[in-house]
Amino acid sequence: MNGERTIPQLSLTDVYHLLRGHHGPQKWWPADTPFEVMVGAILVQRTTWANTRRAIENLKLADTLSPGAIRDTQEEELQKLIRPSGFFRSKARKLRALCEFLGERYGDSLEAMSERPDGELREELLSIYGVGDETADDIMLYAFGRPLFVVDAYTRRIFGRLGLVDRKLKYTDIQSAFQDSIPRDVALYNEYHGLIVVHGNSTCKTRPVCSECPLDTACPKVGV
Ligand code: SF4
Structure with missing residues (x-):
């Protein structure tokens, strides 16, 4: 025993369920047309x-x-x-x-x-x-209901800190990492991106508020 804490590895699906349990349904994107x-x-x-x-x-x-x-x-x-x-x-x-x-x-x-x-x-x-x-x-x-995972700055930051994605990878490489791991489902991608936006805005901010984060015990906090 060297006294180091063992951090459980989360899957991208685990992260989705933890964020949804914490923030609730987002019904993203907020638009009428x-x-x-x-x-x-x-x-x-x-x-x-x-x-x-x-x-x-x-x-x-x-x-x-x-x-x-x-x-x-x-x-x-x-x-x-x-x-x-x-x-x-x-x-x-x-x-x-x-x-x-x-x-x-x-x-x-x-x-x-x-x-x-x-x-x-x-x-x-x-x-x-x-x-x-x-x-x-x-x-x-x-707008068109196509199953493509959106990668934004919040995605790079949150999943980079979680150690699940190399935030320096090209857009399409990060997108493939998500699309290869979670089902190509419009409703799921829709909701997952909304959760990433709210989490990046409210909790995993530039200065993260880890004490209020549902991912805290499983997050290696890479680069924090
Ligand atoms: S534990 Fe902290 S660094 Fe990790 S995802 Fe949550 S807010 Fe971000």
Whole structure:
């Protein structure tokens, strides 16, 4: 005996159940329509959901939450509406690029877009200015119901600290680690990502609050 504590190794499924037991169902993504998911997926880049929600509320109040309305809104006005989400100049350009794509390619019909198979749909999304892997998968999962696991900064931080994922790996390698370990199920991926967001916001923050974490006794706290 060397007095060291033996830490039980959790599986990715164990983590899901512990987080769900602790935080409860999340019903993520908070949006009324697939287009609202798309807009939120762009506005949430490099900011919190609280800031994103304020920007979306502004768009709703100004009756601007549709592809046509965004295309028709003056650049400065659009920037003003989404200002709470930060990086508002580049995000206004990204929203406009998304809406121009939707208009030109699908006549603003997300139903028509949803008929694309997974691979083509993801490639199309990635071809739009401002849409990278995470934003594309937010849209794939929450707007189009495709079973792709979303990897964000919270995912890297929480699972890196748990020693279950090398946080420096490429996006697609981390995504494969999840998709190879847990069933390809839209409802499960939907809920799991919501739990990761709430846990990263409330508990496994930059300065983690491990004493309030349901994973505490099984967490090696890598890099903490
Ligand atoms: S125990 Fe601490 S470091 Fe580990 S997941 Fe929980 S909050 Fe994060």
